[in-house]
Amino acid sequence: MELFQNLALGFGIALTLTTLSLAIIGCILGTIIGALPGLGPSNGVAILIPLAFTLELDATQALVLMTSVYYGAMYGGRISSILLNIPGDEPAMMTTLDGYPMAKKGRAGDALVLSGVSSFVGAFLATIGLMLLAPILARVAFYFGPAEYFALYLLAFCTLGGIGAENQAKSAIAVCLGLGISMIGVDNSTGMTRFTGGNLHLYDGVDFLVAIVGLFAVTEIFVFIESRGKDSAIGVKLGKISIPIKDILATKWTMLRATTVGFIAGVLPGAGASLGSFLAYMSEKSLAKEKKTFGTGDIRGVAAPEAGNNAAAGGALVPMLTLGVPGSGTTAVLLALLMTLNITPGPLLFNERPEVVWGLIATLLIANFVLLILNVPLVKVFTKILQVPASFLLPGVAMVSFVGIYSLSGSYFDLLLMIGFGVLGFTLRKLKIPAVPVILGILLGGHMEVSLRRAMVLSNGDWTYLFNSYISVGLWIAAFIGFIAPIFLRSYLKKPTPIG
Amino acid sequence: MSDRIFGSILTILALTFFVSATQLESPFFADPLGPKNFPFIVSGAALICSITMIIKPDKDPLWPNVKTLIKLFTALIVLILYAFSLKTFGFLLPTALASAALSYLIQPSIFKSSATGLILSLSLFTIFKFGLGLSLFPFPKFLLG
Numbered sequence: 001m002e003l004f005q006n007l008a009l010g011f012g013i014a015l016t017l018t019t020l021s022l023a024i025i026g027c028i029l030g031t032i033i034g035a036l037p038g039l040g041p042s043n044g045v046a047i048l049i050p051l052a053f054t055l056e057l058d059a060t061q062a063l064v065l066m067t068s069v070y071y072g073a074m075y076g077g078r079i080s081s082i083l084l085n086i087p088g089d090e091p092a093m094m095t096t097l098d099g100y101p102m103a104k105k106g107r108a109g110d111a112l113v114l115s116g117v118s119s120f121v122g123a124f125l126a127t128i129g130l131m132l133l134a135p136i137l138a139r140v141a142f143y144f145g146p147a148e149y150f151a152l153y154l155l156a157f158c159t160l161g162g163i164g165a166e167n168q169a170k171s172a173i174a175v176c177l178g179l180g181i182s183m184i185g186v187d188n189s190t191g192m193t194r195f196t197g198g199n200l201h202l203y204d205g206v207d208f209l210v211a212i213v214g215l216f217a218v219t220e221i222f223v224f225i226e227s228r229g230k231d232s233a234i235g236v237k238l239g240k241i242s243i244p245i246k247d248i249l250a251t252k253w254t255m256l257r258a259t260t261v262g263f264i265a266g267v268l269p270g271a272g273a274s275l276g277s278f279l280a281y282m283s284e285k286s287l288a289k290e291k292k293t294f295g296t297g298d299i300r301g302v303a304a305p306e307a308g309n310n311a312a313a314g315g316a317l318v319p320m321l322t323l324g325v326p327g328s329g330t331t332a333v334l335l336a337l338l339m340t341l342n343i344t345p346g347p348l349l350f351n352e353r354p355e356v357v358w359g360l361i362a363t364l365l366i367a368n369f370v371l372l373i374l375n376v377p378l379v380k381v382f383t384k385i386l387q388v389p390a391s392f393l394l395p396g397v398a399m400v401s402f403v404g405i406y407s408l409s410g411s412y413f414d415l416l417l418m419i420g421f422g423v424l425g426f427t428l429r430k431l432k433i434p435a436v437p438v439i440l441g442i443l444l445g446g447h448m449e450v451s452l453r454r455a456m457v458l459s460n461g462d463w464t465y466l467f468n469s470y471i472s473v474g475l476w477i478a479a480f481i482g483f484i485a486p487i488f489l490r491s492y493l494k495k496p497t498p499i500g
Numbered sequence: 501m502s503d504r505i506f507g508s509i510l511t512i513l514a515l516t517f518f519v520s521a522t523q524l525e526s527p528f529f530a531d532p533l534g535p536k537n538f539p540f541i542v543s544g545a546a547l548i549c550s551i552t553m554i555i556k557p558d559k560d561p562l563w564p565n566v567k568t569l570i571k572l573f574t575a576l577i578v579l580i581l582y583a584f585s586l587k588t589f590g591f592l593l594p595t596a597l598a599s600a601a602l603s604y605l606i607q608p609s610i611f612k613s614s615a616t617g618l619i620l621s622l623s624l625f626t627i628f629k630f631g632l633g634l635s636l637f638p639f640p641k642f643l644l645g
Contacts, residue, residue, distance in 0.1 A: 229611035
């Protein structure tokens, strides 16, 4: 009953003209961003956040706009996977395996429609999963004290790097870099400045938006200049768009299975959408009687990863909203948005600001239908975007990033810092050190230290207090396993390479 | 080798971080953990990881050749100059020049990059100024008076 009341509250907010228009704008922008090769959901959301602030939106509206961009980018990522054999973003990588061969057989339109429908199934059911699971998890989170939160942050750090990286030391280094940066500035407990080197600009600490835009967008500019737009391959012709009802019906169980797998992968901290689509594809392949057709344009190979990655995108919102711990790179960026809006995600958010949570959930339910329309009947419009040359797109991304950050602070120091993060991001990318843990470290470092200090105050400096509840012990064990397991699982998690 | 160099830089960084944390003075009424201990833990972990990177490096990545490195360095200079010039020279001119330069670095065609610079500068200004209402100056302040 409570659920329906909450949903009624949510739809009351979602169905206002402003919120609805923001959701539609977000969906369109997101699909465009997703479709453009090289620009993924995290980059897209990162670039747009500073601009969203200039619109002076309230918390719900800003979150609705950015989450619609996020969902849109997840849908749009498949377009270039299918037509160009280049994933629009990392989670869409698996869609190239069967999507592109299907397109080469002259069924590009069918592949786009089928993947659009499976994206819808994944995202829509995941939003319902979010609606049901988030309040339950939020209730559990009420039992969390500082010791539990400390262990939870540790878990997020151990797992986020763990699965994404090939080398555990490198993921841990990335976390340490982020945590180190988060400590720069005035220490809130004592009022002392730390690690500022006497630079007045750093007294407020490093703004995480500056770090995020630098690490995502500016890095991408350098990467593109290095590759000189090599990626702009010649794609296949789209042809006429019709709805392949037979294929959709034939893959209905595939979509449902992939959604379940993807959603679970999304909820787990650190796994994210890439793992969601990967697991969905692999599990579908292992279930299939005839495995040889996978990789040659099998419809199940198109439906599964798209349902999987979109379900994971919804699933990743669960830990972000209820615990304040993001499940993926893009949700880390969304967390930055919330924190800048002075909203602390966590169990209290559900009680104190129900309009934010339920407004968001209701809008996402509606946004999925908008995205279905954009990505099935209107998909032809978005395929035109693939023709935008990189030499026009990338300077545009650079300028938007600069103006976004400049409009927030008006200081050239922040712009220089952003460029510095861009260079750091490029170096990290070259050395295969993941950038997302750096961001998460900057975002959560302050909270992690505060939790530890509170725990020490409560226990009068007794470190065993960190392990005094079943929840915290469980989280410590999960963190340990999360850090160690990928070393053994690496050979199993090896991704198949797309065909050339 | 790259991992070893980066690992060494990080080792020095972690040690510097550790040393500067020791120099923080704990106030008289500080909490049991104080402002120093968390930095100690993080720099300790960073030290272990960076030494691991030195001892067990991965295969070297494919670094860009000299020509590409010069391009990347030029892009870096363009971005830095753009950051400095935005306030003094207004939006239109620096944006047109910077985006034309970046575009040229990706695809060396004078005509295309000039067009990119011009179109981006004018269209972004219109969107930012009139669509989003940002307070951007189109021309240098000294010209506007």
